[in-house]
Every structure is written in structure tokens, then in C-alpha cells.
Amino acid sequence: MQGGIVGMILLTVLFFLTGVFAKLPHATLAAVVIVACLDLVDIPALRRLYLVSMMEFTVAMASLLGVLVVGMLWGIFIGITLSPLLTIGRISNPHTETLGRMQGTNQYVPIDRHPKAEVVPGVFVYRVDAQLFYANASRVREDLMGRLNALDRPVDLVVFDLSSSPTIDLSAAETLAELHVRLRHAMSSYDSRARTRKSSNSSSRLV
Numbered sequence: 001m002q003g004g005i006v007g008m009i010l011l012t013v014l015f016f017l018t019g020v021f022a023k024l025p026h027a028t029l030a031a032v033v034i035v036a037c038l039d040l041v042d043i044p045a046l047r048r049l050y051l052v053s054m055m056e057f058t059v060a061m062a063s064l065l066g067v068l069v070v071g072m073l074w075g076i077f078i079g080i081t082l083s084p085l086l087t088i089g090r091i092s093n094p095h096t097e098t099l100g101r102m103q104g105t106n107q108y109v110p111i112d113r114h115p116k117a118e119v120v121p122g123v124f125v126y127r128v129d130a131q132l133f134y135a136n137a138s139r140v141r142e143d144l145m146g147r148l149n150a151l152d153r154p155v156d157l158v159v160f161d162l163s164s165s166p167t168i169d170l171s172a173a174e175t176l177a178e179l180h181v182r183l184r185h186a187m188s189s190y191d192s193r194a195r196t197r198k199s200s201n202s203s204s205r206l207v
Contacts, residue, residue, distance in 0.1 A: 055086050094130030096143050099161060108161070124148060127161035132172035141179050148183075158183055 013021075021029070041064070049057040059082045067075030099108040100117030108125055111117050126147065128140055148155060160176070162168070168176070 055090070059083055059086060088135065091130055091133075092135040093139065094128050094136050096140065097127050097129065098147060099125035099127055122154065122156035123159065124151070124155045124157070125159045125161060127164060129164045131167045132162075132165050132176075133167070133169040134171035137172040137175035141175055144179065145182075156187070 046057065046060060049060055059079055062082055063075050063079035065075075066078040097110040097112070100111040100114065100119050101108050102114065102117055109117050110127075111119070124147075126144055130136065132140065144158075144160075148158070160179075
């Protein structure tokens with residue numbers, strides 16, 4: 001009912017009162033348009049986006065500026081284009097963590113957020129908080145190897161926690177297989193060097 005009344009009023013204005021509005025100053029007409037558009041912009045929602053996710057706020061502001069500057073269709077196109085690009089960029093650089101065991105439990109938690117977590121001797125637990133696919137597989141591999149090379153203790157077992165990775169594509173699976181071979185070879189080389197040093201030390205003591 002309310003919509004019908006508003007429609008009738010608009011038709012009346014269009015057919016009988018256009019001459020009155022034609023004589024209004026441009027500044028007045030601009031003010032009417034601005035007031036009408038204010039309801040289209042949800043300021044509290046933009047504020048929440050700014051506080052929660054800067055990426056989503058950036059997409060929203062780019063879409064808004066696109067609508068204001070070049071038109072509604074181009075603004076929508078900007079938002080549709082930026083959203084998947086930012087999503088791919090975020091997935092391509094996933095968040096990774098080194099895990100440790102909480103004291104007295106079998107629960108493993110991120111060491112950087114839980115300083116009291118215990119590191120099991122000889123064991124390195126690593127987790128990726130994202131799906132693994134061709135765009136981030138090599139980055140994850142290099143990140144893991146960099147963390148291992150930065151350790152000041154020997155590692156006998158590397159545990160790759162995939163509980164936060166819902167999917168793995170073929171490229172990522174091949175990268176994991178390559179990583180397994182690479183780590184096994186590195187550990188075998190380390191064990192051989194350790195045995196050699198131990199034999200040398202024993203021979204020196206016998207002499």
C-alpha cells in the first residue's frame with residue numbers, strides 16, 4: 001500500500017510539477033540527490049569492515065568510488081574483479097605456524113601464541129591454515145624448509161598438520177611428495193655425518 005502511494009505521488013510530480021522543479025537552483029537539486037544517496041551508503045557497515053578486514057574495506061571503497069566516478073556498472077565491475085584477486089592473493093600467501101604440545105595434554109597449539117607450549121625433542125610440527133593448491137604449494141615448501149634450516153636442534157621427524165587444509169590439488173600433492181623425498185634425503189645425510197663424527201671421536205679417544 002505504501003509503495004503504491006509513493007508511486008502515485010511520483011507520477012503526479014512528473015506530470016504536473018516538473019516546471020516547479022525546473023526553476024530550482026542546481027545546488028538545491030544536488031542537495032536533494034545527496035540526501036537521497038546517503039541512505040544507500042551504510043556508514044556503520046563500512047566502519048565495521050575497516051576494523052575487521054582492511055582488504056574487504058578496500059574493495060568496498062574502490063567499488064563505491066567507481067560508482068561515484070564512472071557509474072554503477074563500472075563500480076560493480078571493479079568490486080567483482082577485485083574480490084577474487086584479493087582472495088587468490090590471500091590464499092597464495094597462507095598463514096603458517098609451528099606447533100608445540102600443551103603441557104600435560106596431547107593438544108598442539110601455535111608456539112608464537114602459546115609460549116608455554118612444549119617442543120617435543122626431535123619432532124617438528126608444521127601447519128598451514130589454508131587449502132593447498134598450485135599457487136601456494138611452492139611458497140609453503142620454501143617456508144617449511146626455511147623454518148627447518150633456522151632450527152638450532154636436530155630433527156628426526158617432521159609432522160605436516162593438514163587439519164586446516166580442506167583440499168589439496170595435484171600440484172600441491174606432487175610438491176608434498178617432493179618435499180618428503182627432500183626431507184628424507186636431508187635427514188639421511190645428517191645421520192651419516194653424525195655417525196661419521198661419532199666414529200671419529202671414538203677413534204680419537206682410543207688413540
